[in-house]
Amino acid sequence: MNGKKVTGKMAAVVMACVLALMVPQMAFAHCDALDGPVINEARLALEQGEVTPVLKWVSAEHEDEVRSAFAHTLRVRGLGEEARALADRYFFETLVRVHRAGEGAPYTGIKPAGVIPGPIARADQALEDGSVDALADHVSAHVGNAMRERFAHALELREKADESVDAGRDYVEAYVQYVHFVEGIVAVLKGEHAH
Structure with missing residues (x-):
């Protein structure tokens, strides 16, 4: 298997940790x-x-x-x-x-049985199966979609940011969410977030 593909897939799995930090229902x-x-x-x-x-x-x-x-x-x-x-x-x-x-x-x-979020259960199952490929593909797609949504929202509001103070604030809020999402991914990839 291509080394870059494995590294990319592992990076995607690490990105799942970011999602766990950012999505409250998964943060346990x-x-x-x-x-x-x-x-x-x-x-x-x-x-x-x-x-x-x-x-x-x-x-x-x-x-x-x-x-x-x-x-x-x-x-x-x-x-x-x-x-x-x-x-x-x-x-x-x-x-x-x-x-x-x-x-x-x-x-x-x-906690009772059955409360483990799907991505976490899939991470455990990947270890049982001996392959992370399906999980990495799933996480990569999810992270990519989440990043694209935040980006599109910030880009759309940026075009209207100078129309009024409220429009500017809406843009800044969307910008901060987008940039913090990216920063969170980078921090996890650098190992800056604890378990």
């Missing part, structure tokens, strides 16, 4: 969803009785807290179904809280 971490990757791995770890696979989700400084919560959870799980459900929830919440703290993000509770 899917690691705190019941069907997200952290909790899915936590379920498997509990079933296998082995904490090691989930330790990658936390920083070394929080490893002992997760190991302790895991050990407590395993002990309580044997006390019946109700105790098992409660213990599992305790472990999920501990793991996600510690994971979020490592990202510098607040813990806001466990």
Whole structure:
């Protein structure tokens, strides 16, 4: 495969992060969803009785807290179904809280299954499939369309900007939205935005 094509596709995937920052309904971490990757791995770890696979989700400084919560959870799980459900929830919440703290993000509770936005679910699926091509094409088209819309709106208002102060302000608002969108993409590509 052409190296430029791969680089372009990866850049498009990175641009998806910009969309997550700019679109409020997408701006949440899917690691705190019941069907997200952290909790899915936590379920498997509990079933296998082995904490090691989930330790990658936390920083070394929080490893002992997760190991302790895991050990407590395993002990309580044997006390019946109700105790098992409660213990599992305790472990999920501990793991996600510690994971979020490592990202510098607040813990806001466990989200229900089914709330992961489509693009984020597709990003996870691309990893499962071993190919990012379909996702990169989708994101590239979406980012391109969003940029074109902002550009067209700013260009249209620019032509009328000197007709009145209000028209000028409308143009400036559209200009700022357009330029900030582009700046956000550039910042993500340069690695200036945190997770």
